[in-house]
Amino acid sequence: MEERKMVVGLPRAMLYFRFRILWRAFFEELGVPVAVSGPTDREVLERGTDLAIDEACLSLKIYLGHVDALVGKCSHILVPRVSNFGRHRNMCTRFEALPDLTRNVFRNTGQKFLTYNVDVLEKKKEEDAFLEIGQALGYPVRTAKRAYKQAKKAELAYRKAKAREQDTLCRETGLKILIAAHSYVIEDAYVGRTVTEYLKQAGVVSLRADLADWDAALECSQELSGTCKWEMSREILGGIAMYENVVDGIILLSAFPCGPDSMVNELVTRRVKGVPLLNLVLDSQTGTAGVETRLESFIDIIRFKKGAL
Ligand code: SF4
Structure with a gap:
């Protein structure tokens, strides 16, 4: 395993804003460095718009611009597929298509993508997905499991703090x-x-x-x-x-x-x-x-x- 050279790229768009605490804590626990693309600017948006089909939503265009900014700079770029968290708990179809779409758009770059699949209706839970990532990066299941548990704790603490902030703002x-x-x-x-x-x-x-x-x-x-x-x-x-x-x-x-x-x-x-x-x-x-x-x-x-x- 080329641990020293391993860097996982996180595009600063779409699910990054939902899962950044979970992702960053997970990779940190594993000892894998991450690189996050910079904040969106006109150049990122224009690049993403060029790469996307016209019908794509603005968020997807921005996402592709962020992936483009990371291509060639990381050993892997994380592009998850998140389909659903159970019955009547679906994600927008764009999140189901993201890995296939991204791989296709960047097929000629030689860039490696790291993906995981959350589809609870098909019995693919988030924890299993993270264990798969850990294994794909060369870590034993036990190590990946521990990293996931720590990352979930960090995510929960963050979400609770944010919810408390909202309650304070109400007053x-x-x-x-x-x-x-x-x-x-x-x-x-x-x-x-x-x-x-x-x-x-x-x-x-x-x-x-x-x-x-x-x-x-x-x-x-x-x-x-x-x-x-x-x-x-x-x-x-x-x-x-x-x-x-x-x-x-x-x-x-x-x-x-x-x-x-x-x-x-x-x-x-x-x-x-x-x-x-x-x-x-x-x-x-x-x-x-x-x-x-x-x-x-x-x-x-x-x-x-x-x-x-
Ligand atoms: S819900 Fe789907 S279509 Fe709407 S902004 Fe998000 S990814 Fe785009």
Whole structure:
């Protein structure tokens, strides 16, 4: 095993924002160095857009740009397949196709990809998937198992801390706005950060639906939909149900064209009453100025309604 030369690349896009603690802790426990691609910028987006088919969502285009930035710089690049966590707990189909799609796009580069497969409906659990990665990198099952257990502990502690932060924000005074978006949209430096930075400088307290306690959110999502089958959409719906009564407005933030969001956002628009909603759909052409203008009017409308303008 060429342990010294081994470096696992982590594209800073899509599931990185959900699993980064788990991934980083797992590889750290194994003693495998990781390299994370830099924050998204115009160049990454343009490269990803060139590599993707036109119909790909913005998040997938960004993802391919990040993979491209790592090609040739790491011994392996991690590209997982995450299909589902059980019945009615599916991921968007893009996450099922990711390893095949990525291998195909970069087939002529000689780059090695490290993949794992989570498909609980087919009896492929997350832990088994991580043991497979460990073995693929040359580690005994026992070592990989220990690394996975430690990584899960770190992930759980992180999620709990984030959920507590959201609960603390609920008690803040001042204008509060809930952002309902996938983590990889909201946290992307080129896409979602325009929104979070603008709210911050406007003095708004922003909460995030995706950071609510996941188990509680899955339960609460039933209040808005008993049939939504996408895991991450259910978490976001649950976050909305948990916080809709404590915020002054909700921003539905999506990457164009997102199948799950187009249905879920429509559902939220019909079922969540009494709190102003802003539907922001971003694509690779969306300019910062346009987004800021819409945010400014949304905040003004809320302040006006509250008699604070
Ligand atoms: S949920 Fe939407 S944004 Fe995310 S990968 Fe699927 S289509 Fe793209």
